[in-house]
Amino acid sequence: MKIISLSQVDKNEVHMDGASGAWKQLPLGSEDGTPVYSYRVFTVEPGGHTPYHQHPYEHMNYVIEGQGALVNEKGEETPLKADDFALVNPSEKHQYRNKGDKPFKMICGVPKEFE
Amino acid sequence: MKIISLSQVDKNEVHMDGASGAWKQLPLGSEDGTPVYSYRVFTVEPGGHTPYHQHPYEHMNYVIEGQGALVNEKGEETPLKADDFALVNPSEKHQYRNKGDKPFKMICGVPKEFE
Numbered sequence: 739m740k741i742i743s744l745s746q747v748d749k750n751e752v753h754m755d756g757a758s759g760a761w762k763q764l765p766l767g768s769e770d771g772t773p774v775y776s777y778r779v780f781t782v783e784p785g786g787h788t789p790y791h792q793h794p795y796e797h798m799n800y801v802i803e804g805q806g807a808l809v810n811e812k813g814e815e816t817p818l819k820a821d822d823f824a825l826v827n828p829s830e831k832h833q834y835r836n837k838g839d840k841p842f843k844m845i846c847g848v849p850k851e852f853e
Numbered sequence: 854m855k856i857i858s859l860s861q862v863d864k865n866e867v868h869m870d871g872a873s874g875a876w877k878q879l880p881l882g883s884e885d886g887t888p889v890y891s892y893r894v895f896t897v898e899p900g901g902h903t904p905y906h907q908h909p910y911e912h913m914n915y916v917i918e919g920q921g922a923l924v925n926e927k928g929e930e931t932p933l934k935a936d937d938f939a940l941v942n943p944s945e946k947h948q949y950r951n952k953g954d955k956p957f958k959m960i961c962g963v964p965k966e967f968e
Contacts, residue, residue, distance in 0.1 A: 739947070740940040741923060741931055747938075765938040766913055773911050773943060774964055775890045796888050798881055800915065800960060802936075808856060816856055821917075823862075823880040825855040828888060832854070845915060847962065849889055 740770050744779060752780070752788070759786025759836070768850045776853035781843045782806065782836040790833035797826040798847040805838030818844070855885050859894060867895070867903070874901025874951070883965045891968035896958045897921065897951040905948035912941040913962040920953030933959070 742765055752760040760782050767776040779802070780788065790809060799808075801822045807815035808824055811831045818824060818834070826832045836842035857880055867875040875897050882891040894917070895903065905924060914923075916937045922930035923939055926946045933939060933949070941947045951957040 739923070739925055739931075739942060739945055740938075741933065742938050743934075744936045744938065766940050770940055771942065772913065772940060775913060775962060777913055777915065777938060777962075798887065798890060798892055798962075800892065808854070810854055816854075818856065819858075821859045823855075823857050823859065823892060825881050825885055825887060827854060827886065830854055845960075847890060847892075847913075 740766070749781070754789050756789030756791060757787070759783035760788050764853060767853045772850050774850060775847055776850040778846045778848065778853060779843065780834065780846050781841050782834060783841060784836050784839050787835040788833055790831065792829050792831040794828050795849050795852045796828050799824040800845040802843040802845065804836060804840055804842030806842040807835045807837050809833040809835065855881070864896070869904050871904030871906065872902070874898035875903050879968060882968045887965050889965060890962055891965040893961045893963065893968060894958065895949065895961050896956050897949060898956060899951050899954050902950040903948055905946065907944050907946040909943050910964050910967045911943050914939040915960040917958040917960065919951065919955055919957030921957040922950045922952050924948040924950065
């Protein structure tokens, strides 16, 4: 059993190509002994975004706060707001963008091998 | 790709033995084609609780709102509040209790076979 507040979790800037103003936390992951999945949290600054890319595993999201958008394979944006859940399927091209003037923060679950 | 607000998801009372005032939603699960994991949301009313039990799979929690407690194998309570993450390991006995006067709401992720 592990309990941790998000505010206690280290936050590191994402340095991937195509990322801008994005920060990552790993509140629950393989180092905690999670059997299957890992929960990361991404915070995207106003004007920032994650890479527009694809990979062979899914994302399972929950939006904690802020106003964002999820970009699909056609480049179309769908709004994302607090209390929204999102599933990005394996190999679907996607990007998360902050569309507001405050931080956009969301959980992004992935299989632990890809945390 | 799927996006859904929690407010749009059906909510059903939990009728398991040992549950009281607990409600379940399934915003992302096997019917959506999730490859590995499912995200349920439990809302526990003031004075309510989930069963005090164990099972062979883990829980991965994020507290959305409210004041609760996670009970461990010894029967000891640890507080749970908004923005807390929790991992309950497979086969660990556990219970979630509402300790406040408003609903206690949390994500509870599990392997999709056990959603």
